[in-house]
Amino acid sequence: MLQTPGAMACALLFRLLLLMALAAPSQGNGPGPTSRLRYSRFLDPSNVIFLRWDFDLEAEIITFELQVRTAGWVGLGVTNRYTNVGSDLVVGGVLPDGNIYFSDQHLVDEDTLAEDGSQDAELQGLTEDAVYTTMRFSRPFRSCDPHDQDITSDTMRVLATYGLDDTLKLDRERTFVKSIFLLQIFHPDDLDVPEDTIIHDLEITDFLIPEDDTTYACTFLPLPIVSKKHHIYKRENPTRQNYLLRYNELFEPKLVHHNETMVHHILVYACGNASTLPTGISDCYGADPAFSLCSQVIMGWAVGGTSYQFPDDVGISLGTPLDPQWIRLEIHYSNFHNLPGVYDSSGIRMYYTATLRKYDMGVLQLGFFTFPIHFIPPGAESFMSYGLCKTEKFEEMNGAPVPDIQVFGYLLHTHLAGRALQAVQYRNGTQFRTICKDDSYDFNLQETRDLPHLVEIKPGDELLVECHYQTLDRDSLTFGGPSTVNEMCLVFLFYYPRNNISSCMGYPDIIYVAHEMGEEASDPMEGMMAMNNVEWTPENIKKAEKACKEAQQMVIIKTIDEIVENTTGWISEIIPTPRGPCLESSGGKVAPQDKIPAGFRAAPMALSGSETATPRHLPLAALFFGQGALSWLLATLQVGV
Numbered sequence: 001m002l003q004t005p006g007a008m009a010c011a012l013l014f015r016l017l018l019l020m021a022l023a024a025p026s027q028g029n030g031p032g033p034t035s036r037l038r039y040s041r042f043l044d045p046s047n048v049i050f051l052r053w054d055f056d057l058e059a060e061i062i063t064f065e066l067q068v069r070t071a072g073w074v075g076l077g078v079t080n081r082y083t084n085v086g087s088d089l090v091v092g093g094v095l096p097d098g099n100i101y102f103s104d105q106h107l108v109d110e111d112t113l114a115e116d117g118s119q120d121a122e123l124q125g126l127t128e129d130a131v132y133t134t135m136r137f138s139r140p141f142r143s144c145d146p147h148d149q150d151i152t153s154d155t156m157r158v159l160a161t162y163g164l165d166d167t168l169k170l171d172r173e174r175t176f177v178k179s180i181f182l183l184q185i186f187h188p189d190d191l192d193v194p195e196d197t198i199i200h201d202l203e204i205t206d207f208l209i210p211e212d213d214t215t216y217a218c219t220f221l222p223l224p225i226v227s228k229k230h231h232i233y234k235r236e237n238p239t240r241q242n243y244l245l246r247y248n249e250l251f252e253p254k255l256v257h258h259n260e261t262m263v264h265h266i267l268v269y270a271c272g273n274a275s276t277l278p279t280g281i282s283d284c285y286g287a288d289p290a291f292s293l294c295s296q297v298i299m300g301w302a303v304g305g306t307s308y309q310f311p312d313d314v315g316i317s318l319g320t321p322l323d324p325q326w327i328r329l330e331i332h333y334s335n336f337h338n339l340p341g342v343y344d345s346s347g348i349r350m351y352y353t354a355t356l357r358k359y360d361m362g363v364l365q366l367g368f369f370t371f372p373i374h375f376i377p378p379g380a381e382s383f384m385s386y387g388l389c390k391t392e393k394f395e396e397m398n399g400a401p402v403p404d405i406q407v408f409g410y411l412l413h414t415h416l417a418g419r420a421l422q423a424v425q426y427r428n429g430t431q432f433r434t435i436c437k438d439d440s441y442d443f444n445l446q447e448t449r450d451l452p453h454l455v456e457i458k459p460g461d462e463l464l465v466e467c468h469y470q471t472l473d474r475d476s477l478t479f480g481g482p483s484t485v486n487e488m489c490l491v492f493l494f495y496y497p498r499n500n501i502s503s504c505m506g507y508p509d510i511i512y513v514a515h516e517m518g519e520e521a522s523d524p525m526e527g528m529m530a531m532n533n534v535e536w537t538p539e540n541i542k543k544a545e546k547a548c549k550e551a552q553q554m555v556i557i558k559t560i561d562e563i564v565e566n567t568t569g570w571i572s573e574i575i576p577t578p579r580g581p582c583l584e585s586s587g588g589k590v591a592p593q594d595k596i597p598a599g600f601r602a603a604p605m606a607l608s609g610s611e612t613a614t615p616r617h618l619p620l621a622a623l624f625f626g627q628g629a630l631s632w633l634l635a636t637l638q639v640g641v
Contacts, residue, residue, distance in 0.1 A: 031056070031063040033124035033136065038187040043160040044176045051076070051160065055151075055183060057452055060141040060583065062151050062182065063124065064090075067134045072163035074133050077106075078149035079159040079177055081419075081440060085109055087159050088148045090121040092135045093166050094128035095592055101166075102126060102135070102590040106147040111170050118145035120585040133162070140583035150579070153449075154440040156182050179304070179442040185450035192312045194353040197234070200224050202268060202329050203347025207281055209262060211340050214483040215333040216284035218291045220277040222326055223318060224352065231315025231360075232299075234351030262339075263346050264332040264484060265302040265413075265446070269294040270324035270502075272561035277326055284330050285482055294328040296502030296560040297363045297492060299348055300411060302446030310361060311408055314496050317360040318352055324560070334484050362498035364405070366423060366505060367413075367465045368489035369556055372528060373507040374480025376417060376487055377536040380471045383545055385489050388506035388553040388569045389463040397559055398500045405457040409494035410436040411448045415487050417478055418443060420468035423491045424574050427461050434577050435463070436491065448494065457495075463504070465491050466574060477531055500559045506569070508551035516547035 031037060037052035048069045055062040068074045073093035080087070084107055091113070092102035104121045105113045120143035125136040141151040161175040202221050209215060224230075271277060271294035278290040285292055298316055310316075317323045331346055368374050368387035376383050394402045412421045422437035435455050457463070467489035471478055478487050510527035514520070517540065519530035534540055555567045 031138070035063075037063060037065055038189065039182075039184065041178070041180060043158065043178045049160045049162065049176060051158070053182060055141075057183070057185070060580070061138050062141060063136070063138040065125075065134065065136040066160065067132050068160075068162045069131060070133050070162045070164060071128060072133065072165045073101075073168055074135050074162045075105075075160065076135070077159045078151070079157050080149070081157065081442075083110075084159060084175070084177070086147075088116070088145075089113065089159060089161070090135075090137055090139070091168060092123070092126050092137075092590075093133060093163075094126060095166055099592040100126045100590055101592050102137070102588070104139075104145075104148070104588060107170075110172070113168055113170065115589075116145050116147045118143065118147075118585050119589040120145050120148055120583075122588045123590055126590075137588070140585075142580060142582045144582035144584050151182060152439075153181075153183050153436075153452075154438045155179050155442045155445055157440065157442075158182075179445040181445065181447060181449055183452075185452055186309065186311065188307065188309055191309050194233070194355040196353050196355055197351050198224070198230075198353065199349065199351055201347055201349050202327065203345055204281060204329065204331055205345050207331075207344050209333050209335055209339075209342045209344055211335060211338045213334065213336055213338070213485070215335065216482050217281055217331050217333065218284035219281045219329050220271065220279070220294075220326055221329055223324060226319040226354075228354065229320050229356060230318045230352045230354050231357050232318055232350050232352040233315045233357065234309055262333050262335055262342070262344070263303070264334045265330075266300065266332075266346065266348055267297055267330045268299040268348055269328040269330065270296045270298045270560055271326040271328060273325055275326070275562070277328075284328075291328075293562065294326075294560075295365075295558055295562065296324075297365055298324075298327070299350065300363075300448075300492065301348065302411070302413060304442070304445035304447065308409075308448040310357075310494070313358040314361045314408065315353075315357040315359075317498065332482070332484075336484075359406075359496035360498040361494060361496045362501075364493045364495060364501060365503035366463055366491045366493065368467065368480065369505040369507040369554075370480040370482075370488050370490075372480070373510050373524060374487060374489070375528065375531050376469045376471055376478040377531075377534075377541045377544055378471050378474040378476050378478070379536055379538075380469065380541045381538075382419075383469045383471065383541060384549070385467045385469065386506070386508070386549060386553070386571050387465045387467075387489055388555055388571060389465075389504035389557075390555050390567055390569050391457065391459055391461050391463070391504065393557055393565050393567060394459055394499065394501050394504075397557060397563060397565055402459055402499050402501075403497050404459075405493075405495045405499075406497075407435060407451060407455040407457060407493045407495045409448050409450050411446065411492040411494075412436070412438055412441060413446060413488055413490040413492070414441065414443070414467055414469070415484050416443050417469040417471050417474070417487055418467060418489075419470050421489070421491065422466050422574070423493070424464045424466070425455070425457065425461055426464065426572055427458065429572075431572065431575050432461070435493070448492075462569065462572070464572065464574070465489060477536075479528075500561070501557065502560050503558045504555065506553040506555045508548045508553055510551075512551040513544065513547040516550075517544060 031054045037054040040052045043049040050067045052065040066076045075089045075091040077089035087107045102123045104116045104119045108114045121137045121139045123137050282291045420439045423435040425432045510524050511521045514527040514530040521527035521530050549571050553569045557565045
């Protein structure tokens with residue numbers, strides 16, 4: 001039976017639509033080529049490079065959309081802390097004739113690219129208009145290509161670069177690296193915002209920042225007086241004076257514009273209602289010990305952090321007899337340039353509501369008891385510190401049974417020498433799970449992060465924090481302390497339901513450590529002083545690390561009412577968590593001569609941000625049938641059926 005040209009065109013069009021449907025990403029394979037990508041960030045100081053991304057945690061697929069103000073090629077990948085050599089880089093562009101090129105590559109050296117043997121990036125779109133080149137692709141968290149960096153829950157150092165034309169040549173002036181936590185579980189738009197929201201600011205007003213390198217300024221402020229129970233659920237980021245960036249978050253730093261680089265962190269501590277509190281602003285850890293009262297952290301922000309919102313069923317209780325009426329606001333200033341005459345009015349903006357959530361939340365501080373026992377040798381390629389928590393006394397100190405702790409988020413904290421942290425859970429003497437970790441910690445990106453699943457901590461569990469330091473640039477001991485050039489080793493766990501335990505931290509028997517290092521010591525202070533007598537060779541660095549790990553741990557547990565109990569314990573071995581299987585690729589390279597690019601599910605199309613100009617891209621039907629077939633189809637459709 002003969003078909004009319006119109007019928008043939010309809011059949012061909014049907015085939016086109018069927019192929020488009022088959023090519024669409026199936027559910028569970030990550031965001032499709034037109035899906036909204038929830039997260040975004042500029043990657044360079046001039047806002048030339050804009051990145052959007054989203055991910056499918058179950059399928060372990062991440063999708064990126066890179067938009068660059070250029071008519072040349074663009075590239076996006078992942079690098080490490082120390083060098084760009086070996087970084088993976090997905091590159092693509094649109095030629096003047098409209099053809100596209102796209103491939104998965106890596107850096108052989110700082111200036112040279114080489115194509116990977118395995119093509120693991122899957123193209124979803126590649127366009128160029130009068131302003132932007134936009135490339136959208138997906139890739140597995142972990143491919144089987146040794147040249148590809150894994151996408152993990154660590155801090156990722158995202159590498160972006162571009163050219164002014166289609167010549168693939170790296171230019172260091174157009175290459176940027178930015179630390180990003182890519183796998184944040186909850187996006188603010190996914191969470192509820194109550195209509196009866198009330199705003200309250202907790203801030204220091206017109207404080208003259210001292211010309212010292214480090215200042216810890218503290219003041220005590222009342223929480224809002226309410227007639228019935230409320231929940232604090234949200235904070236926002238006023239990052240400029242008289243200008244607010246509006247997000248749907250729980251609490252947020254309030255930083256004065258010219259002081260942003262000076263504010264290292266802001267913490268809000270709940271005070272017990274029996275506490276007698278001082279007035280004014282003073283050094284948190286100075287001559288007056290009253291300014292260090294109140295030790296239960298309830299909110300916090302650190303340098304590099306952005307906004308954070310608690311899950312919809314969790315809030316900080318406000319207004320009941322058990323809730324704090326006052327808080328201690330602590331702001332850590334780092335005035336390394338010793339600037340005079342700088343006044344500051346930073347703080348935290350919180351949002352609260354009478355629309356109650358299901359659970360009252362709390363914060364448990366873990367880690368190495370900061371002062372005075374903590375030390376890190378100079379010249380260390382690697383040095384591990386450990387802080388133990390034993391929960392067996394929690395019920396006794398809480399004054400009531402402690403329900404199982406449900407941990408939903410965390411904040412990791414060290415200073416400049418920190419390279420990695422992890423918190424590990426033990427049950428009945430056996431390692432149970434890794435609660436949270438970051439093997440690529442960046443001091444300049446400290447933010448509250450979501451756990452992919454709730455972590456349950458039962459009474460009797462042991463919690464161990466391990467911190468990894470590097471001090472190759474130091475020629476003297478680094479001690480634990482508040483200054484940025486001192487060190488800390490802390491993990492804050494955000495959990496529900498709330499109990500009265502504020503912190504549970506450990507430190508090693510320093511007298512034992514001193515004896516192992518061949519030094520005499522009869523008390524902890526002598527033990528710490530003895531560390532100055534050690535010649536810190538690589539052998540002695542490892543010897544000290546081993547001694548600190550084998551020494552008995554002194555565990556200090558504290559409640560919100562400043563009740564303190566001590567116990568002891570021993571450091572257990574940490575068994576590394578095995579990595580999951582890698583994902584084989586079907587190949588995703590696209591060469592300009594390709595008519596039907598192999599290995600990707602969706603054809604290039606105009607992307608968000610490019611709608612205002614006519615894009616250069618290979619038409620969708622041409623990818624399935626070739627340019628000639630497309631011309632025939634369009635001409636035939638004009639005939640009609």
